[in-house]
Amino acid sequence: MRRKSQTSLPELLLSPLLPWRILYANRELAGTLAFRTWQSRYKGSLFNFLWAFLTPLFLLLVYYLAFGLILNLRSHAGNAETPYALTMFCGMAVYNIFSESVSTACYSVVSQPGYVKKALFDLEVIPFSSFGSSLFSGGIWLAVATAAGLISGRTGLQCLWLPILLPAYMLFCCGCVFLAAAGSVFLRDLPMLVQLLLQGLFFLCPIIYPAEIVPAAYQGWIRLNPLSWYVESIRGVILTTDGALSWPTLPVLYLAGGISFLLGFLFFAKTKRGFADVL
Numbered sequence: 001m002r003r004k005s006q007t008s009l010p011e012l013l014l015s016p017l018l019p020w021r022i023l024y025a026n027r028e029l030a031g032t033l034a035f036r037t038w039q040s041r042y043k044g045s046l047f048n049f050l051w052a053f054l055t056p057l058f059l060l061l062v063y064y065l066a067f068g069l070i071l072n073l074r075s076h077a078g079n080a081e082t083p084y085a086l087t088m089f090c091g092m093a094v095y096n097i098f099s100e101s102v103s104t105a106c107y108s109v110v111s112q113p114g115y116v117k118k119a120l121f122d123l124e125v126i127p128f129s130s131f132g133s134s135l136f137s138g139g140i141w142l143a144v145a146t147a148a149g150l151i152s153g154r155t156g157l158q159c160l161w162l163p164i165l166l167p168a169y170m171l172f173c174c175g176c177v178f179l180a181a182a183g184s185v186f187l188r189d190l191p192m193l194v195q196l197l198l199q200g201l202f203f204l205c206p207i208i209y210p211a212e213i214v215p216a217a218y219q220g221w222i223r224l225n226p227l228s229w230y231v232e233s234i235r236g237v238i239l240t241t242d243g244a245l246s247w248p249t250l251p252v253l254y255l256a257g258g259i260s261f262l263l264g265f266l267f268f269a270k271t272k273r274g275f276a277d278v279l
Helices: 010-015 016-024 027-040 048-070 086-103 113-118 125-152 157-186 188-205 216-224 226-237 249-278
Strands: 076-078 080-083
Touching: 010 157, 010 249, 016 027, 016 125, 016 226, 027 188, 048 080, 048 086, 080 086, 086 157, 086 188, 113 249, 125 157, 125 226, 157 188, 157 226, 157 249, 216 226, 226 249
Parallel strands: none
Antiparallel strands: 076 080
């Protein structure tokens, strides 16, 4: 493993590809750490990796029984009714990528004091690998949601827009991961504060309710939450058979994702030199 490079803020500002060069240079280590973190969740369990698939499948079944058969709730996507359970599950699948990646990132650096003090590689690899681990699980949730949409007839060819939408969301989440990873080193109360914030953001996202039913006086609060942009956009292309990608919204999603990633990466790069002193 190579020595950690000393990255300056001007270098980051003048070289936007620097984060990806760091990731590429340490790609094998990042992949190994990500897979090890993901694997440790199921270590010693009877079904091992199958739990990654069984958990979303079980929740989808519970949602279907509770909201579909018992309460008989319906929601609207496009011009046709969609089972409420599927709409809610799809929103949860999108939100869980952010929620799990940020909550896990709070412990990614503080749980690796040996790596930090030895400084044998770029410390940015740690939050990158933490996000990659969460992305494994989030990808399975999205795959289950898409498969359920295909089976129910609510997903069509428009789901092919997902590879265009997801990178913007990944940039946004990864920026928040860097902020949480670095901030938790200096503020040990941050993980608890993040959990409270995640609960608030969940109810400020149109996941368990459609945005259209929110009173006009409070619509602005929903729109101020950038997560709601990604949830509605990604869920829209999964569950709307006659829908299309909103091209005017796409630059906004990438702009928000780019700003989040840049701020998070800069904050991590500026504060990482003090990690060893604190840990």
